[in-house]
Amino acid sequence: MTNPNTYSEAVRQSLQDPESFWLSAAEAVDWYVKPSRALSHEGTSSGTWFPDGTLNTCVNALDRHVAAGHGDRTALVYDSAMVPTQRTYSYRELLDEVSRFAGVLSGQDVVTGDRVVIYMPMIPETVIAMLACARIGAVHSVVFGGFAAEELAKRIDDAEPVALVTASGGLEPTRRVEYLPIVSEALRLSERAPKAVIAKRREGFTAAPDQGWLDWDAAIADALPADPVPVRATDPLYILYTSGTTDKPKGVVRDNGGHAVAMTWSMRNIYGIGPGEVMWAASDVGWVVGHSYIVYAPLLVGATTLLYEGKPTGTPDAGAFWRVAADHHVNALFTAPTALRAIRKEDPDAALAADHDLTGLRAVFVAGERLDPSTYEWTTTALGLPVIDHWWQTETGWAISANPWGMDGMPVKPGSSSVPMPGYxxxxxxxxxxxxxxxxxxxxxxxxxxxxxxxxxxxxxxxxxxxxxxxxxxxxxxxxxxxxxxxxxxxxxxxxxDDVINVAGHRLSTGRMEAVVSAHPAVAECAVIGIADQLKGQRPSGYVVLKADATVAPEKLRAEVVQLVRDRIGAVAAFRDLTVVDALPKTRSGKILRKVMRHITAGEEYTVPSTIDDSGVLVGLHERLSPDLAQ
The missing domain is CATH 2.30.38.10 (Luciferase; Domain 3)
Structure with a gap:
C-alpha cells in the first residue's frame, strides 16, 4: 500500500480505496478488538465504520498516555478570566478525576448505553463529566449553557437521560448566569426527567440545589474509580443537538470508533499538532468545536488542550486573545472570523498583538462563518502567520474542506475554505x-x-x-x-x-456580496440579506459595523460600497442599500442571525432565540430598520 503522506495521494486513496486508507488511519487508535474491515453498508444509507472493532474513547484519550509513561505531561489547562484563576491537570491527574466521577455515575445506576445530559459552563468538571461518560460507555449530551429552561427540557425529553450533571452557574464578562433555577424549571417542564441530578457548587451564586440532588464534591470524594468499559465502534459516544431548532430537537449522533480515528487523523494532518503541543480551540464545549477540539482530539494525540472561560475578544480588553495564547505557549489556535473581526474593530492597527510573544504560534485556523478576504489579510499581516480558513458542520464533526497543514500544506487562497479533505x-x-x-x-x-x-x-x-x-x-x-x-x-x-436571492430572475449569492462589502477598509463586519422589491422581486440590503477608527461619512461609505459591488459583481446585483449599525445580532457561538434579520426587514414577528448574544441588538436593529420599511 502506498503511504498517503501527501494531500493528493491521501485524497485519491481515501476515495478509491477507503478500506486500506481508513484501516491504516485506525492503527493510531488503541483497540480491544482491532477492526478487520473499515466500512460496512449493512443496515444504513450512509455506511458505518469499523463495525467489528471494540475500543474505549476515554482509554484512548487518557489511560494509554499514562501507561506509556506520559502521566506527568499536561493534559488540560483551565484559564478563567472571570474568577480569575488558572489550573493545570496532568494526564495522571485528569485520569484520576475522570475515573472517580465515572464511579459516581455508576453509583447512580448509569450503565453502558444510558444517556447523561450535561448542562455546565466552561469549567474542568465539564470535560471530566464528558470523559467519565465515555469511560463507562454512557452517551453524553452536552447542552450549551445559554439555552433557557424550555429548550433544555426539550432535549431532556428527547434524550431520556438517566442522570443530569450541572453547576451553580456560568460567568460572563458582565453577569453571572444562575443555572440551578433553569435546571429546576426544565425538570418541571420535562416529561422524562432523570432520577439523578449532580451539581457542582461554585462560589458567588445564590441559588441552592434542589432537595435530593447530589453534591459533586461530596460524591466524588467518596467514589471508587470505575474501570473502562469496552464498546463497539458503532456504539454512540454522544448526542449533540443542533442549535436553533423550532420543533423537536435534532440530535446528531457521533459514534466511538469512527470519531476516534477521524479526530486523531485530523489533529496530526490538518492542525499539525502532536504529543506535548498546545491546542487552543476558542469555542465552548456546548458546540461541536468544543466537543471535537477542546475535549477529544487534543487528548487523543497526547497534546495539551486549553479550556478558557470568558470572552477573549472585544472591549474592554481586545488584547486578551493574544495574552492567553502567549501565556500558554499555544501552537495552534482555532477561532471564528467573528472573533477576529471584533479584535480588528477595537485594534485596527494590531498594536496589541505586537505586545505579546507569539513565537510558539504556528497557524491560526478559523471556521464557523466564511473568512472574508479583508479579515484574512488583516490577521495575516498582524500576526505574520498562516491564517487557514476551513469549513465543517455540527453534522460532520470535523473539516469537510481544510488545508492539510500537518501533511504538506497547500497555498492559501483568500476567500476559500481550502480543499476537500480525504474521505469527502x-x-x-x-x-x-x-x-x-x-x-x-x-x-x-x-x-x-x-x-x-x-x-x-x-x-x-x-x-x-x-x-x-x-x-x-x-x-x-x-x-x-x-x-x-x-x-x-x-x-x-x-x-x-437559502441565502441565495433572486434579483430580476438572476440567482445571486449574498455571501459573495458580503465578501465584497467587507473588503471596504472602514468595514469591520457585515451582513447582506435579501428584502422584498416590487419591481425586481428581491434586492440585496447590506448592514455594516464600522471599525473603531473609521471616519467615513455614511453617504460616502454607501457610494463607495455600491461601486465596489458594481465593479466586482456587476450591475446585475442591484446593490444600493447600506445601513450602518452598532452591532449585528449573533448567536453566542458567533453566527450572524441572518434569518431573524430577514424577518425584521419583512416587518414580521420574530422570536429572540435563547442563544442570542444580546437581544438588545435585535431591538435596536428593528428600530433602526423601521424607517426603511415605510419606504
Whole structure:
C-alpha cells in the first residue's frame, strides 16, 4: 500500500480505496478488538465504520498516555478570566478525576448505553463529566449553557437521560448566569426527567440545589474509580443537538470508533499538532468545536488542550486573545472570523498583538462563518502567520474542506475554505443534481459514504435523517450550503442555500456580496440579506459595523460600497442599500442571525432565540430598520 503522506495521494486513496486508507488511519487508535474491515453498508444509507472493532474513547484519550509513561505531561489547562484563576491537570491527574466521577455515575445506576445530559459552563468538571461518560460507555449530551429552561427540557425529553450533571452557574464578562433555577424549571417542564441530578457548587451564586440532588464534591470524594468499559465502534459516544431548532430537537449522533480515528487523523494532518503541543480551540464545549477540539482530539494525540472561560475578544480588553495564547505557549489556535473581526474593530492597527510573544504560534485556523478576504489579510499581516480558513458542520464533526497543514500544506487562497479533505467526495451541483463546472455556483453536496467521524444518524430519527440530508439529492449528502469549486479544486462556500436571492430572475449569492462589502477598509463586519422589491422581486440590503477608527461619512461609505459591488459583481446585483449599525445580532457561538434579520426587514414577528448574544441588538436593529420599511 502506498503511504498517503501527501494531500493528493491521501485524497485519491481515501476515495478509491477507503478500506486500506481508513484501516491504516485506525492503527493510531488503541483497540480491544482491532477492526478487520473499515466500512460496512449493512443496515444504513450512509455506511458505518469499523463495525467489528471494540475500543474505549476515554482509554484512548487518557489511560494509554499514562501507561506509556506520559502521566506527568499536561493534559488540560483551565484559564478563567472571570474568577480569575488558572489550573493545570496532568494526564495522571485528569485520569484520576475522570475515573472517580465515572464511579459516581455508576453509583447512580448509569450503565453502558444510558444517556447523561450535561448542562455546565466552561469549567474542568465539564470535560471530566464528558470523559467519565465515555469511560463507562454512557452517551453524553452536552447542552450549551445559554439555552433557557424550555429548550433544555426539550432535549431532556428527547434524550431520556438517566442522570443530569450541572453547576451553580456560568460567568460572563458582565453577569453571572444562575443555572440551578433553569435546571429546576426544565425538570418541571420535562416529561422524562432523570432520577439523578449532580451539581457542582461554585462560589458567588445564590441559588441552592434542589432537595435530593447530589453534591459533586461530596460524591466524588467518596467514589471508587470505575474501570473502562469496552464498546463497539458503532456504539454512540454522544448526542449533540443542533442549535436553533423550532420543533423537536435534532440530535446528531457521533459514534466511538469512527470519531476516534477521524479526530486523531485530523489533529496530526490538518492542525499539525502532536504529543506535548498546545491546542487552543476558542469555542465552548456546548458546540461541536468544543466537543471535537477542546475535549477529544487534543487528548487523543497526547497534546495539551486549553479550556478558557470568558470572552477573549472585544472591549474592554481586545488584547486578551493574544495574552492567553502567549501565556500558554499555544501552537495552534482555532477561532471564528467573528472573533477576529471584533479584535480588528477595537485594534485596527494590531498594536496589541505586537505586545505579546507569539513565537510558539504556528497557524491560526478559523471556521464557523466564511473568512472574508479583508479579515484574512488583516490577521495575516498582524500576526505574520498562516491564517487557514476551513469549513465543517455540527453534522460532520470535523473539516469537510481544510488545508492539510500537518501533511504538506497547500497555498492559501483568500476567500476559500481550502480543499476537500480525504474521505469527502465534495461536489457542486445544480438544482437537478448535475455537477457544474469550475467557478459555477451551486449546491454543495458530498457523495456517500461520508467519512469516519461524521454523523452516524439522528437520535431516534432515521426518517428525519433521510429527509434532512439525503432526500434532496439521492445518493449524496446535502450540506445545505451553496458555493463553487475553482479550477484548482479549492472550495468557496458562499453561505446557506437559502441565502441565495433572486434579483430580476438572476440567482445571486449574498455571501459573495458580503465578501465584497467587507473588503471596504472602514468595514469591520457585515451582513447582506435579501428584502422584498416590487419591481425586481428581491434586492440585496447590506448592514455594516464600522471599525473603531473609521471616519467615513455614511453617504460616502454607501457610494463607495455600491461601486465596489458594481465593479466586482456587476450591475446585475442591484446593490444600493447600506445601513450602518452598532452591532449585528449573533448567536453566542458567533453566527450572524441572518434569518431573524430577514424577518425584521419583512416587518414580521420574530422570536429572540435563547442563544442570542444580546437581544438588545435585535431591538435596536428593528428600530433602526423601521424607517426603511415605510419606504
Amino acid at each position: 467526495d465534495v461536489q457542486v451541483v445544480n438544482e437537478s443534481g448535475e455537477p457544474v463546472g469550475p467557478g459555477v455556483e451551486g449546491s454543495i453536496v458530498i457523495g456517500l459514504p461520508l467519512p469516519p467521524g461524521t454523523l452516524a444518524g439522528l437520535w431516534r430519527g432515521e426518517d428525519r435523517f433521510q429527509r434532512s440530508y439525503l432526500a434532496a439529492f439521492p445518493g449524496k449528502y446535502s450540506t445545505g450550503d451553496s458555493g463553487y469549486l475553482d479550477e484548482d479544486g479549492y472550495l468557496f462556500v458562499l453561505g446557506r442555500s
